[in-house]
Amino acid sequence: MALCSAGIAVEIREVDLKNKPVHLLAISPKGTVPVLQLVNGDVLEESLVIMNWALTQADPEHWLNANDEAESLIKWNDVEFKYYLDRYKYADRYPEFPQDYYRQQAARFLIELNERLKRNRYLCGQQISIADVGIFPFIRQFASVDREWWQDSPFQVVNNWLQSFVESELFTLVMKQQR
Ligand SMILES: N[C@@H](CCC(=O)N[C@@H](CS)C(=O)NCC(=O)O)C(=O)O
Incomplete structure (x- = not known):
């Protein structure tokens, strides 16, 4: 993108x-x-x-105009959230804990995103930034592990934000180009 x-x-x-x-x-x-x-x-x-x-x-679109928060959110995504996301996705390969546990751990990041998106349209303010574009594909993966759970989850604000990217012209275009 x-x-x-x-x-x-x-x-x-x-x-x-x-x-x-x-x-x-x-x-x-x-x-x-x-x-x-x-x-x-x-x-x-x-x-x-x-x-x-x-x-x-x-x-x-000035995606690089965000403050340092973009960098730290991306780091949180790439390190901690991604760690639990992989375990939530492939819980059968990580039998040390039940799938629920991995989801709960991953959800700490979702709580942060939800709070941010209640305040602002995008993760780092009213303008889109590299944080939104870099992070939403991982939230898309999280949402698709258990769709039913996701639909009833407390993360509806995140879901609306996610949907706006999934339905965006840019995402649709690049997904087509990859096929
Ligand atoms: N932090 C890296 C992660 C890249 C990564 O792990 N990609 C996976 C596919 S999504 C991969 O290439 N895995 C190598 C393998 O499975 O052998 C990046 O974003 O570029």
Whole structure:
């Protein structure tokens, strides 16, 4: 979405993670996706780095104009929330605790987002920022683990915010391009 918003053309190469292409491992030995190789040969190996790079080229909607809160929210998402999200999604692989426990732990982040979105339209204020775009795909995953639970959860404000991104023109466009 950041690349598209910045108007940067990319060639998308789908990767089979069970059979990683030699070229991928040659330019990025850690072997995770996404990876972006620039025309000058530089390689960006983290999605957040790719987003920041793209928006530094062009940022028509001022996604980078948020304060430091955007960075700390993204960190909370990437470290703690993602940890519990993975366990909530694949609870059978983590039998130490029941699925409910992982959901409850993950929900601490949801409580924060819900409070923020009660005050403002977006996570860091009245304007969209990199925090919204970087975080909503993970909330989308969380919501789809147990749709029924999500629909009746206390996170309706988050749900409305999520829906506005899922139904947005930009998201629809980039999801089509990936197919
Ligand atoms: N923090 C990294 C995470 C990348 C990541 O873990 N990607 C997963 C797919 S969503 C992956 O490539 N896993 C490698 C594997 O399963 O071998 C980023 O956002 O770029």
